[in-house]
Amino acid sequence: MALYAAAAAVLAGVESRQGSIKGLVYASSFQNVKQLYALVCETQRYSAVLDSVISSAGLLRAEKKLRPHLAKVLVYELLLGRGFRGGGGRWKPLLNRHQARLKAELARLKVHRGVSRNEDLLEVGCGLAQASQVPRFVRVNTLKTCSDDAIDYFKETRFYQGRASSLEDLRALKGKCFLLDPLLPELLVFPAQTDLHEHPLYQAGHLILQDKASCLPAMLLAPPPGSHVIDACAAPGNKTSHLAALLKNQGKIFAFDLDAKRLASMATLLARAGVSCCQLAEEDFLAVSPSDQRYRQVQYILLDPSCSGSGMLTRQLEEPGTGLPSKERLRALAGFQQRALCHALTFPSLQRLVYSTCSLCQEENEDVVQEALQQSSGTFRLAPVLPSWPHRGLNTFPGAEHCLRASPETTLTGGFFIAVLERVEVPSSVSQAEVSAPELRSSPSPAPKKKRRRRNAAAAPSMLPCT
Numbered sequence: 001m002a003l004y005a006a007a008a009a010v011l012a013g014v015e016s017r018q019g020s021i022k023g024l025v026y027a028s029s030f031q032n033v034k035q036l037y038a039l040v041c042e043t044q045r046y047s048a049v050l051d052s053v054i055s056s057a058g059l060l061r062a063e064k065k066l067r068p069h070l071a072k073v074l075v076y077e078l079l080l081g082r083g084f085r086g087g088g089g090r091w092k093p094l095l096n097r098h099q100a101r102l103k104a105e106l107a108r109l110k111v112h113r114g115v116s117r118n119e120d121l122l123e124v125g126c127g128l129a130q131a132s133q134v135p136r137f138v139r140v141n142t143l144k145t146c147s148d149d150a151i152d153y154f155k156e157t158r159f160y161q162g163r164a165s166s167l168e169d170l171r172a173l174k175g176k177c178f179l180l181d182p183l184l185p186e187l188l189v190f191p192a193q194t195d196l197h198e199h200p201l202y203q204a205g206h207l208i209l210q211d212k213a214s215c216l217p218a219m220l221l222a223p224p225p226g227s228h229v230i231d232a233c234a235a236p237g238n239k240t241s242h243l244a245a246l247l248k249n250q251g252k253i254f255a256f257d258l259d260a261k262r263l264a265s266m267a268t269l270l271a272r273a274g275v276s277c278c279q280l281a282e283e284d285f286l287a288v289s290p291s292d293q294r295y296r297q298v299q300y301i302l303l304d305p306s307c308s309g310s311g312m313l314t315r316q317l318e319e320p321g322t323g324l325p326s327k328e329r330l331r332a333l334a335g336f337q338q339r340a341l342c343h344a345l346t347f348p349s350l351q352r353l354v355y356s357t358c359s360l361c362q363e364e365n366e367d368v369v370q371e372a373l374q375q376s377s378g379t380f381r382l383a384p385v386l387p388s389w390p391h392r393g394l395n396t397f398p399g400a401e402h403c404l405r406a407s408p409e410t411t412l413t414g415g416f417f418i419a420v421l422e423r424v425e426v427p428s429s430v431s432q433a434e435v436s437a438p439e440l441r442s443s444p445s446p447a448p449k450k451k452r453r454r455r456n457a458a459a460a461p462s463m464l465p466c467t
Contacts, residue, residue: 004077004091006030007039008070014044015069026261033265034209035197043076049109049121050075056105059098066094079106080118082195119192134313134408135170136190137181139208139215142245143274145201147186153201154178154188164189170412183386184215186245205272210238213406213416217356218242220385220420223300225250230295231278232256232285232303232344237266239302244275253278254295256285285340290347299351301344305337307357307364311415313408330363337364341372345380345421352383353421358414365417366396366403373421383420393419 164179181187234255308325382402391410393403406416
């Protein structure tokens, strides 16, 4: 019951331009922000459909104490959502009295528009219609379980499993069926409307709800266990938890973010995911000194800076009525992104960096990468990755085809951009042995090894895990 009231309040705030969905959700007192965010986004996505059904059924005329925004949330839950399986309180019997009429009006609307599926009621060609075609990607958190166990669990709960071989397989997903992603072995793919926020595996941290495109940065950075990694703009933390899983919690992740509230939510997420190799810092990455001895072994950096979000599937919900960002905002964002990328490339032991955004704008993507490469004076180059990936970088400079792009139309994911930069040669200040195995620098004799372990053990309490 509290969930529906909170969702109605957020909807009212969005429609009165008090803020974005995400901002209003985080400002609310409702504890499960992800559940609330998902419900509001889905309700807003079908807003016009729900208005039509509610009006045709005469719901607000019959129930004069029912407020419009709450009615919209409740009707979404009844017709398009969970069907009050999670409760409903005193609103469930009220809606049940009108259930037959509401369902009849929804069916009549489908007949009138000549469609058979709920998502087909969304406007063709709009961003929200594209979002409805993107499946639900679920990453198995290998810090807590393995893919086989997660798959077996879903099979035991009457889910049918297969393996995707094409985008058409993903588009055809429906019902209680899921597929194994052909690229990422730990990624499961469910139909678009699958809601797993209350699933026991998700609540226990065994599953991470993360779009496929968002999984690519950590996968392409590919730090081996024992590595030292910087996650430069880390919140909300899904990519950080993915890095920790790749490291098997062996090594160190230095995660920076300036937003204290997002950092606190991130700490909760990482604790639930079983991450113990990460040190969080409420700090501007641009203020982090590359010469600091704490980061002398950092060979991998993931940089996913603040961006316009123009590739986000829910952006039209977040900022209703807005189009592409203004040129002024793009210039400001690109300036920050360029400074952050150039700064990251100055870390002395850096060997590999992934730069990513959830933006579709060339100014934040290819232009930033091109400028950083020019400033690096040939020290770094774009690494050719995933040659079979269908959507490449814009042809704005030689080598830009090594960058990756993603979109609902071409990859059935959110809009995304990724560039992998690798060092052309080992810096003279760092020995080849140190670069190859920073965690194994020791003399062949047994005694120094033991001594080094004792020193590490004594220093360990200063590295606080994100719990």
